[in-house]
Amino acid sequence: MDAEQLREQAHKMVDFIADYYKTIENFPVLSQVEPGYLGKLLPDSAPTYPTTLEHVLNDVQHKILPGVTHWQSPNYFAYFPSNSSIAGFLGEMLSAGINIVGFSWITSPAATELESIVLDWLAKALFLPQDFLSNGKGGGVIQGTASEAVLVVLLAARDKILRTVGRSALPKLVTYASDHVHSSLLKACQIGGLDPELCRLLKTDSSTNFALSPDVLSEAISNDIASGLIPFFLCANVGTTSSTAVDPLPALAKVTKTNNIWLHVDAAYAGSACICPEYRHFIDGVEEADSFNMNAHKWFLTNFDCSLLWVKDRSALIQSLSTNPEFLKNKASEGNMVIDYKDWQIPLGRRFRSLKLWMVLRLYGLEGLRAHIRNHIALAASFEELVVQDARFKVVTPRTFSLVCFRLLPPPNSEDNGNKLNHDLLDLVNSTGSVFITHTVLSGEYILRLAVGAPLTEVRHVNAAWQILQEKATALLENL
Numbered sequence: 001m002d003a004e005q006l007r008e009q010a011h012k013m014v015d016f017i018a019d020y021y022k023t024i025e026n027f028p029v030l031s032q033v034e035p036g037y038l039g040k041l042l043p044d045s046a047p048t049y050p051t052t053l054e055h056v057l058n059d060v061q062h063k064i065l066p067g068v069t070h071w072q073s074p075n076y077f078a079y080f081p082s083n084s085s086i087a088g089f090l091g092e093m094l095s096a097g098i099n100i101v102g103f104s105w106i107t108s109p110a111a112t113e114l115e116s117i118v119l120d121w122l123a124k125a126l127f128l129p130q131d132f133l134s135n136g137k138g139g140g141v142i143q144g145t146a147s148e149a150v151l152v153v154l155l156a157a158r159d160k161i162l163r164t165v166g167r168s169a170l171p172k173l174v175t176y177a178s179d180h181v182h183s184s185l186l187k188a189c190q191i192g193g194l195d196p197e198l199c200r201l202l203k204t205d206s207s208t209n210f211a212l213s214p215d216v217l218s219e220a221i222s223n224d225i226a227s228g229l230i231p232f233f234l235c236a237n238v239g240t241t242s243s244t245a246v247d248p249l250p251a252l253a254k255v256t257k258t259n260n261i262w263l264h265v266d267a268a269y270a271g272s273a274c275i276c277p278e279y280r281h282f283i284d285g286v287e288e289a290d291s292f293n294m295n296a297h298k299w300f301l302t303n304f305d306c307s308l309l310w311v312k313d314r315s316a317l318i319q320s321l322s323t324n325p326e327f328l329k330n331k332a333s334e335g336n337m338v339i340d341y342k343d344w345q346i347p348l349g350r351r352f353r354s355l356k357l358w359m360v361l362r363l364y365g366l367e368g369l370r371a372h373i374r375n376h377i378a379l380a381a382s383f384e385e386l387v388v389q390d391a392r393f394k395v396v397t398p399r400t401f402s403l404v405c406f407r408l409l410p411p412p413n414s415e416d417n418g419n420k421l422n423h424d425l426l427d428l429v430n431s432t433g434s435v436f437i438t439h440t441v442l443s444g445e446y447i448l449r450l451a452v453g454a455p456l457t458e459v460r461h462v463n464a465a466w467q468i469l470q471e472k473a474t475a476l477l478e479n480l
């Protein structure tokens, strides 16, 4: 690594990225390439001799960017957001520059200590219970994704119960969640050797706005116990992927407590909103949870990846995930004086991810982050209002955060229940390249989702998205 070469080339790269952001609206937000497009543009084998950065950047511009879906475009309203910010970008840059591998405290004390500190800061900002702070038995850790977060706590909960009931009881362990839990729970069960049939995805419907009913949970648990099974884990949602449904944590926690079940709260998207006092009540009940997760890389201006996990009892994680090979032994670890985050996660190696979160917290401050959240929620409310005003459309579930779930109503006497109509509308709208939205299915109905959350989105982008939806709806209805 030649420092002067780095300076020169990194400046060029920053210029390239700044120009990308300047012109981001010129790209179709959803990439319009066909599968296999890149193989036709790139050589079959690796280059034998080096080329210049200029040549590479030229290829990025003409060959790579056409195959990019622009998550940072202000016209991106798909899935959930994945925020980028100058602070997050600079943190990533610094982390890539220093490039440490911080699996044990000794491998870079600052990496471990900064991670504990920023997770404690955020735990306080979210008013998480004291037990989640690192000065007691709990603590926070940065995982790559919410999928890894639910996996590690599921393994911890599995091993905790098996220590009591014996390892041979593994096939009897039952996991619970609503039928709108993220698919990562099922994947975690598969990886954890649990019977996927015993991952109970309990039915929800519009009567609870797709939130899990504590009565339904209680009944399922009673039935399973009566069948000789062992309930051990509930994944509750604060903000489901489909519709941002919020499960009633206090009532669910009563059920999990009575039945000695690990309660994990998945607030991957909506957790960010809970730093605002007016939205904090959505995680009331978290006091009783064993673990809590939110993705700072979704809606918290922190570049991917940065998933925040807090646990009340870190020893449960460590008992499941720790190994202690000779080649990693050192005085600080042996003396039990430090956190070794390798024992809180699946891989050994880990990046210095806390740097970007620390930079985001410092360069925005909590008030800046709250303004960011409130702005998107206000924009989503304005979009919801537009939908309400057009009688051809219906808002399907009450909007809670910055996601609006809506659909175009089929004309009376139509043979289609609206599913094909909305499917076609989605395809038409996305094929314009001017906007990207996605869908879900709620109670058998195909629904359109518009999630506001890209940092560059302004009211004019929301209005333009609505105009495209209206135009395409008109065209579709006229041609029925």
Ligand code: PLP
Pocket: 080, 144, 145, 146, 147, 148, 182, 184, 239, 240, 241, 266, 267, 268, 269, 295, 307
């Ligand atoms: N949980 C919820 C509620 C989500 O919306 C998502 C992804 O959108 C996940 C979990 C999985 O997130 P990740 O990609 O970080 O694994």
